[in-house]
Each structure stands twice: as structure tokens, then as C-alpha cells.
Amino acid sequence: MGPTTETTTEPMAGPATSAPAPAKQPPTSGSTANQRKAQRGSATGLLANLALVLYFAFSLLPVLFIVALSLKTNAEQTTTYLWFTPTLENYQTVLGLGDGGSSYVRFFLASLATSTGAVLVSLLIGIPAAYAAARYRFKGSEDLMFTLLSFRFAPELVVIIPLGVIYQQIGLYDTIFGMVWVLQLVTMPLVVWILRSFFQDLPAELEEAALLDGYTRSQAFLKIVLPLVRPGIAAVCLLAFIFAWNNFIFPFTLTSGDAQTVTVSSLAFLGGNQVRFNLVAAGAVMAVLPPLVLALCIQRYLVRGLSFGAVKG
Amino acid sequence: MATIDVRSVRKKFGKLVALDDVSFSVNDGEFFCLLGPSGAGKTTTLKSIAGLVQPDSGEVWLAGQDAGDIEPNHRNLAMCFESYALYPQHNVFDNMASPLRSPVLRLPDDQVRERVGRTAEMLGVAHLLDRGVDQLSNGQRQRVALGRVLVRPANAYLLDEPLSHLDAKLRTSMRAELKRIAHGDLMTTTVYVTHDYVEALSLADRIGVIKEGRILQVGTPQQVWDTPETAFVAQAFGKPRISFVSGGLVSDNGTIRFISSDGAITVPVPHVEAAAGEPVRIGIRPRDLTLYTGAGPQPAGHERLDGVVYVLEHLGRQTEVTVRIGESLVSVVAPRNDVGGLTVDDKVSLLLDPARVHVFGDSDSDDGRRLSR
Ligand SMILES: Nc1ncnc2c1ncn2[C@@H]1O[C@H](COP(=O)(O)OP(=O)(O)O)[C@@H](O)[C@H]1O
Ligand SMILES: [Mg+2]
Numbered sequence: 001m002g003p004t005t006e007t008t009t010e011p012m013a014g015p016a017t018s019a020p021a022p023a024k025q026p027p028t029s030g031s032t033a034n035q036r037k038a039q040r041g042s043a044t045g046l047l048a049n050l051a052l053v054l055y056f057a058f059s060l061l062p063v064l065f066i067v068a069l070s071l072k073t074n075a076e077q078t079t080t081y082l083w084f085t086p087t088l089e090n091y092q093t094v095l096g097l098g099d100g101g102s103s104y105v106r107f108f109l110a111s112l113a114t115s116t117g118a119v120l121v122s123l124l125i126g127i128p129a130a131y132a133a134a135r136y137r138f139k140g141s142e143d144l145m146f147t148l149l150s151f152r153f154a155p156e157l158v159v160i161i162p163l164g165v166i167y168q169q170i171g172l173y174d175t176i177f178g179m180v181w182v183l184q185l186v187t188m189p190l191v192v193w194i195l196r197s198f199f200q201d202l203p204a205e206l207e208e209a210a211l212l213d214g215y216t217r218s219q220a221f222l223k224i225v226l227p228l229v230r231p232g233i234a235a236v237c238l239l240a241f242i243f244a245w246n247n248f249i250f251p252f253t254l255t256s257g258d259a260q261t262v263t264v265s266s267l268a269f270l271g272g273n274q275v276r277f278n279l280v281a282a283g284a285v286m287a288v289l290p291p292l293v294l295a296l297c298i299q300r301y302l303v304r305g306l307s308f309g310a311v312k313g
Numbered sequence: 314m315a316t317i318d319v320r321s322v323r324k325k326f327g328k329l330v331a332l333d334d335v336s337f338s339v340n341d342g343e344f345f346c347l348l349g350p351s352g353a354g355k356t357t358t359l360k361s362i363a364g365l366v367q368p369d370s371g372e373v374w375l376a377g378q379d380a381g382d383i384e385p386n387h388r389n390l391a392m393c394f395e396s397y398a399l400y401p402q403h404n405v406f407d408n409m410a411s412p413l414r415s416p417v418l419r420l421p422d423d424q425v426r427e428r429v430g431r432t433a434e435m436l437g438v439a440h441l442l443d444r445g446v447d448q449l450s451n452g453q454r455q456r457v458a459l460g461r462v463l464v465r466p467a468n469a470y471l472l473d474e475p476l477s478h479l480d481a482k483l484r485t486s487m488r489a490e491l492k493r494i495a496h497g498d499l500m501t502t503t504v505y506v507t508h509d510y511v512e513a514l515s516l517a518d519r520i521g522v523i524k525e526g527r528i529l530q531v532g533t534p535q536q537v538w539d540t541p542e543t544a545f546v547a548q549a550f551g552k553p554r555i556s557f558v559s560g561g562l563v564s565d566n567g568t569i570r571f572i573s574s575d576g577a578i579t580v581p582v583p584h585v586e587a588a589a590g591e592p593v594r595i596g597i598r599p600r601d602l603t604l605y606t607g608a609g610p611q612p613a614g615h616e617r618l619d620g621v622v623y624v625l626e627h628l629g630r631q632t633e634v635t636v637r638i639g640e641s642l643v644s645v646v647a648p649r650n651d652v653g654g655l656t657v658d659d660k661v662s663l664l665l666d667p668a669r670v671h672v673f674g675d676s677d678s679d680d681g682r683r684l685s686r
Contacts, residue, residue: 205398208365211385212392213461214417227402 070281077278090282104283107265112290113176114251114261115244118183122240123233126191131221133192134199145193152189159185160253167254174255182250187240194239198232199225234301242291262287315376315468315502316341322361322371324354324526331357332368333526339469339519342500346517348507348549354526355506356395359471362504363392376468386417391467393475395506397458399446405457406442409433412465432464435490437483451478456487463494469502476512492516510550514538522546529680544673544681547596553633555596558641559675564589571595571672577639580616580665584686585672593684596671602645604634604652605662615664618643622659625652636661 069077071086091097094104133145163182164173172178202225210220251261262283269279295302317339324332331354339345347355360366362373364385373380375388391412399408409429413420420428433439436456441449449457455478462470476484476491495503495516507513513520514534521531522545530542541547547555560573562585569589572579580595587593611617620638627633632652635644645663655661673681 203396203398205394205396206400208360208363208385209392209394209398209400209461210411211365212363212388212390213412214386214389214415216384216386216416219416224400224402 066281067285069278070285072278074274074276074278077276090278091286094279094282094286104262104265104286107260107262108286110176110179110255110259111245111261111263111287114179114183114259115241115290117176117180118187118244119237119240121180122184122187122191123237126188127195127226127233130192130195131199131225134196135204145196148189148192151185156185156249160249163250164253172254174257174259176259178254179251179259179261182254183244183247186243186247186250190240190243191236194236195229195232198229202228231301234298238291238295238298238302241294245287245291316374317345317362317469317502317504318372318374318377319358319362320372320374322358322368322373324357324361324366324368330526332361335361335371335523335526335528337521337528337531339502339504342502344495344503344505344516344518346505346507346513346520347523348510348513348520349523350508352525353523355508355523356473357526358523359392359473359504359506362469363390363471364388386415389417389468390471391462391465391469392471393458393462393473395473395477397454399454399458399461401446403446404442405433405438405444405446405449408446408457409442409460409464412461418465428464429460432460435494436460436463436487452480452483455479459487466499467501469504471504471506473506474508475505477507477509488512488515510552514550522549524680540683540686541596541671542683544594544596544683547671547673551598551600553599553644553646555598555671556641556643557594557596557673558643559592559594562587562589562591562593571670573639573641575639575641577620578618578641578643580618580670581667582670582672582685583667585684586686587672587674587684591684592675594673594675594681596673597643597665597669599633599644599646601666601669602643603664604645604647605664606651606653607662612664615666618663618665620661620663622655622657622661625655625657634661636663638663 064082065080068082068084070090071088072079072084073087073089076084096104133141167173167178167182172181206224206228207217207220210224211217215223245261246263247261248263251259251264255261255264266280266283266287269276269283319335319337322332322335323330333354335354335358337345347358349355357366361368362375364373364380364383375383375390380388400411403411406429409432410425412418413425413428429442430439433442436459438453438456438460441453441457446454446457455475459472459475462472462475476487479487492515495501505512505516517534519531519533520537522529522537524545530537530546532540537546538550541550544557548557558573558578560571560578562569562582563572564570565581568581568583569585569587570579571582571593582595585593605611605617618636618638620636620643622634623637623642624635625632626635627649628646630649631646632649633644633646634652634655635642643663670685672684674684675681
């Protein structure tokens, strides 16, 4: 006997197996139970919402407090009540619009430059690094990743003295470039570690398919892989920017004027002959704007991106 | 179009040996099926050909040239992945157009549209061209993945279980379609991976049977069916499966006979390359046996085996009867009418042409090497 399709013996198609739909329950007995259930459901829902609102108010209170403080006069700056006549005087003082004169705008721009620069450099180097770390395993690759992470949890205080000396000697002290460089300690581990998990979540067969379609490895990366990790890049952009923006110890020790950032310059309002909490508050409110604007711009990707590790195509 | 030569390829993943000295060659324009159970190393073999897996040793030659230094994107091979590997950010059209727009081909837009349209039509996905990949069923995804291969000219097609997620009816019609394409005017060399022996038998010019990273046999469908090299190959083809009976060989007036361990079955096995006394097992395909109901004369040259009905299983117009002979179970497929009123424990007889008996070694170390002829 030869190999013919006769060798298959599929069972004959049986009669349709789907049973008739079960008869509907008489509506009366079921619906009351359902209503009770729904009531109970909406009651717990209401409680949950209430709890959320309370928590929302609780977490927004400090923000409200700072905004209020930034609108108070010198006389009222140590009060805690929220009923007062608001004034924009503090903002004018901080921005140097009044007579006092201030370098806030310059500090602000320095912050913007160092943070943006740090994030861009980290992305430029960190994206390929994260991709390589996700795809190519070699002896010691895990150790390398761990070393990178250790920059993050080693206290910055450990390195500031040698860094300060080195920066003074090679002329990086108080320069934007120097700040961008040193902030890599903050942003790079974040970028590499988070993006690696995004790359790992993508099946390697996507790139393999692109290779066989005739694209080069770099084209496969740019055309296929990179667009798929956009949410991750958005999330990591924001996180890295916030970390760089908020960093205090590096600008505090490595800058004095030209490259000084808002975080450090706010200190000036606390020194001197009068402590000016209201000016600090006004500076802080304005300093929140860049991360906030960035977050709003990339909001579209953020929800998917911040739950990182959970992306699937 | 090209030949493919796989030469002694070995590949380990950690301690696991995925490919153990795999060698076979595929002729120009040939449709070659790689048949094996899951985990046998079929995908790894295919990816080695494509250059996506680096063999630990051994070589892959394409079109008479060592492909070791050729990057996957320059091998001009098209592959259909078991996991589909469709680009999630692209719709069906762009997925299928991807190889046509790549730097290797870079076809003009109207040709891309024309080719994609034609291929989609053929695969029955023309109405899905605007859909996102995430809006497709698995069967549709699989057809799109196949489309991304068939849409383009290539040295060879590498297809990794391309029909596995289609429902039975669609699978049969797609099989016919593939056969038409494969044997049509293009005659593109194809390596087709499957675990379905019917697909292999119906599509292949030649079949390679792979198990645990080793190629057990390469041959035409006729060869692997008629003269399986090992017991494993024998049981890989045919449903119901071939029945095995263990026993030994004895010499009886110059002819060699097989006697089952319990002595209940004895058949002459004239063409066997083994000495008397050797432990062997015989394999009998269910369709090489006939149910003998006692009516009519017993045909000459056939051996008669007597036993009792153990299980009856109806397969539509035919019935699989498992018969217990001594301690062995032997299956036979008989027309439903012949089975008539048989029930379990009824006495039945089977007729067997000794020329159809396959004799294999009985050790598992060599997968039961063929001893017949
Ligand atoms: N990238 C890999 N890493 C580790 N093990 C693998 C990898 N790819 C395949 N294997 C293993 O190699 C063996 C053969 O796999 P594969 O070629 O996919 O088999 P098949 O396609 O025949 O089912 C399996 O045991 C599988 O688990
Ligand atoms: Mg596989």
C-alpha cells in the first residue's frame, strides 16, 4: 500500500454538539437578587470613590499649601491658614522684575539645559546599551548591568569630594557640560534598566523576520523595534528628567554660578538676614512647570509606559 | 532558486543538544518536508539555514556556496515563523509589503500593491488588508505570515508549521494551494516543517524525519512509508499507528520465523538481516491486515492470526478493531460492514501478507533499526 491520503481516518463529523440554550430563568426571582447585588455593588463603589477623593485631597494638600505660601506676603509667610489676600509680589521678586534683581531665570535655564542635556545623552547612549543588554548575553553582561545599577544606590556623598577636585582640575567645575556629564550617574542607570525590560518583552523573532525581509540589523532596530518601545522611552524620559531636575547634591558641590540650578539657588532665599519661605515657594512652583509640561506632552504614552514590563506589542 | 546543503550541523543550548549532526540536502526547486515531534529541533534547523542560529559546528551551504559568512538579510530566504512574528505596529498590507519594500527588493509602489493584492487574494485575506494585526484571529495571522513569504521571490522558502493553526477544512484547502504554488511554474526550493505526517506525505518531494536533534531518515514519501529505517519512523506515519509486537527470531528449516515473546504470534520473515535468536519487534500497519470472518476460502500466501476483539473504534465508514493475540495488541482497519455484529471478546482472525511485515531491532538505543530486507 502506498502513502495515500487514505491513511487519514478522521472521525465523521458528528451532529452539531451545541446544546440548546438553557431556558431563561423566570425574571422575577432573579432580578430582585440582581438588584440587591447591584445596590451592594454601587454602595462599595461609592465608598471606594470617597476614599479616593479623600486620598486625592490628602496628597494635593502640600501642593495647595506651597501655592498658597507663594502668594503670601512676608508678614504672613509663617501662617498656615488659606484665607488671605494673594499677592504676586514674590514671583516678581524671584524673577527679578522688582528692584531686588535676581538670577532666577538664568538658574532656571541652567536647570533646563543640564536636565535636558543629561536626558538626551542618556537616551542616545542608553537606548542602544539597553537593547544590547536585552539581546546579547555574554560572560559578565549581568555584572556590567549590576555595576551600572550600583551607581544609583551608592550614596552620591561618597563621590562628591573626588569629583569636586577632579572637576576643578580639568575645568569642568561650574559648566553645563560638566553637569550633563555628572548627571549621567543619575539618569543612565534608569534609562538602561527600564528600557532593557521593554526590549526583553519584545520577541526577538520580530527582528529576525525583518532581517529575512531584507533589512539590515540597524534598519530592523530602527523600523521595527524602536517604534514598539516608544511608550517605554516616553516614560523613562520623564523619570530621568525629573531625577535630573531634582538633583541637589551635584549642582550644590560642582557649580557656583554659571551652571547653578534652581534647586540650589533656592537656598539663597533661606540664608541672609531674613528667611523667605514665600520666595522659596514661588521659585518651587515655577520650577515644577517643566516636568509638568513634559508629562502633559507625553501623556499619551505614559500610562502604558509607567506600568513597564507589562507591555505587549 | 537554490540548493540547500546542511552539513553535520550541531547546536547546543546550554546543556541541551538541540541539533546533533544534522545533515541533508535539498535540491533546486524541491519541496522538502522536515517531520518530527515538538522539541525535535525542526525550528532550530530552519533558523540555522536562515542564519538566525549560529551552529556550534557544521556548515550550511546555499546555492553551492558556504553561507557561514552571509548575513541573514543577504541570504535571500523567506521564512514563515511558527509564532507568525508579524509586526504589531503595521497593518496586514504593510506586513505583507515589508519584504517588497526592503532595500534588497525595493519594488515600486504599484508592483507592491499588485503582488500583495494577488497573494492576499490567494490566501483569502484580501478583505483584511487594512486591519491591524491585533484584530486578526490566529488562523488569519498565520495566513498573513505565510503571505509575507509567498509575496516575494526568494532563493528558498522556509516554512515553520505554516498551517498548524488553521481549522481542518481550511488546512486541507491551503495544503492544496501550497502544493499548487510549490509545483507551479516558480518551483521555489522549499523547506517545510511540520509535525503532521499527512501534510508531509501529501506535499513533499522528499521527507526528512527528525527526532531529538537527529535525522532518522530522508526519503520520498514512498520510501519512508514502505521502508521506514527505524521503528520511530514507522510509527510517525499512518493513523491508526503501526502495531508493534516484541519477540525473537527462530530458524525453522532454513526459513526465519518471528515468534512473539508469549509465542502466540508466529510469522515467517523471509527477508531479514539478522540471525536467529536476536530480539526483534515486528511492525504491522493496520491497513495491511484483513479481518477474516471465516466466510470464503483463506487466500493463499497469507498467515492467519487468531485472537479476540479488545476494542472497537468507529471511524466513519471504517472501523478500527484492536485485536488481542496472546499478550499483544494488533490493530486492523476494516470496512464497517465486515465488522458487522462484532463485540468485545468475540473471536476473530486476521490475515497477513508476510511481505508486508516490517522487522526492527528491539533496542531503544538505536530507535529500533530496520532489519527487513
Ligand atoms: N533559544 C533557545 N534557548 C534554549 N533552548 C532552545 C532555544 N531554542 C530551542 N531550544 C530547545 O531546543 C530544542 C529544539 O527546539 P526547536 O528547534 O524549537 O524544536 P521544534 O521546532 O522541533 O519543536 C527544544 O528542546 C527547545 O526547548
Ligand atoms: Mg518549532
